[in-house]
Amino acid sequence: MPVNAPAEYFAAEEKFRSAKSREEKIAAMEEMVRLMPRHHGSETALAQLKQKLAKLRKESSGKKGGSRTGIQKEGEAQVCIIGFTNSGKSTLLKALTGASPEISGYPYTTTRPEIGMMDYFGVKIQLVEIPPTFHPEDMSVCRTAELVLLLAKSESELKEIEDILKKNFIRTKAVYANPFTEPVSDTKEKIWNALGMIIAFTRKTDGTKSPMALPRGSDVEDFARRIHKDFVRNFRFARLWRRGMVKQVGLSYVLEHGDVVEIHAK
Ligand SMILES: Nc1nc2c(ncn2[C@@H]2O[C@H](COP(=O)(O)OP(=O)(O)OP(=O)(O)O)[C@@H](O)[C@H]2O)c(=O)[nH]1
Numbered sequence: 001m002p003v004n005a006p007a008e009y010f011a012a013e014e015k016f017r018s019a020k021s022r023e024e025k026i027a028a029m030e031e032m033v034r035l036m037p038r039h040h041g042s043e044t045a046l047a048q049l050k051q052k053l054a055k056l057r058k059e060s061s062g063k064k065g066g067s068r069t070g071i072q073k074e075g076e077a078q079v080c081i082i083g084f085t086n087s088g089k090s091t092l093l094k095a096l097t098g099a100s101p102e103i104s105g106y107p108y109t110t111t112r113p114e115i116g117m118m119d120y121f122g123v124k125i126q127l128v129e130i131p132p133t134f135h136p137e138d139m140s141v142c143r144t145a146e147l148v149l150l151l152a153k154s155e156s157e158l159k160e161i162e163d164i165l166k167k168n169f170i171r172t173k174a175v176y177a178n179p180f181t182e183p184v185s186d187t188k189e190k191i192w193n194a195l196g197m198i199i200a201f202t203r204k205t206d207g208t209k210s211p212m213a214l215p216r217g218s219d220v221e222d223f224a225r226r227i228h229k230d231f232v233r234n235f236r237f238a239r240l241w242r243r244g245m246v247k248q249v250g251l252s253y254v255l256e257h258g259d260v261v262e263i264h265a266k
Pocket residue numbers: 083084085086087088089090091092102103104105106107108109110111131132153180
């Protein structure tokens with residue numbers, strides 16, 4: 001039983017129990033993995049769930065290999081870009097990541113998922129363009145991603161895409177964008193805000209800083225563990241810079257976006 005799991009987790013669990021097909025089972029379990037809280041109290045449960053999911057996927061794919069996509073998650077979060085053909089997915093992917101997918105006014109240009117890495121103040125976010133054929137295996141990338149970025153030029157297009165997501169059992173959080181009417185910097189901010197993460201900076205004793213992305217609500221303990229588990233065990237105190245103020249804080253101190261943290265260990 002995961003600690004502090006949100007209500008949606010239990011809904012996904014219920015869906016798993018009542019699922020009839022293997023595909024539905026996998027979809028529900030992928031959702032459970034995504035919704036399970038990431039903290040030390042749920043590590044074992046999460047690992048077990050992932051193992052079960054891997055087994056289920058293996059059973060359903062029959063012979064080994066044959067996977068169409070198998071996109072390795074990289075960076076701090078994965079965002080799927082989805083929309084009908086010519087909605088500007090590749091245009092946006094290029095603008096946000098510097099990747100060079102083929103872009104054209106002809107329909108169905110992108111036929112395989114295209115990947116790029118977006119930089120947000122030193123934090124890497126993986127963007128994946130989903131081809132407009134909505135192939136089930138490509139769609140499963142959206143199911144396990146942290147966010148879906150939905151491109152649509154009209155209200156009715158938006159509804160149609162939302163329907164496609166529903167039919168594929170995708171309940172990942174989604175935000176809407178239109179690359180032809182919205183400045184790319186606004187879309188970037190929209191993605192970051194929807195991901196619900198903050199950036200805190202590690203500060204070494206020599207003064208060098210580097211960014212660390214954490215879920216909103218993380219505390220000094222989460223921060224310290226990400227650097228090294230010994231930092232939690234040997235923790236003495238942390239010095240924290242926030243809006244020009246410096247203070248000494250403990251492990252349970254909740255971090256805010258922009259905090260600079262220097263851990264002092266035994
Ligand atoms: N400026 C502008 N260009 C548009 C608009 N709608 C379509 N386009 C054109 O449509 C093309 C969109 O290209 P892509 O970025 O390849 O679109 P896509 O969503 O990746 O398309 P697929 O890969 O086929 O799914 C570009 O050549 C744009 O010039 C619009 O509303 N405004």
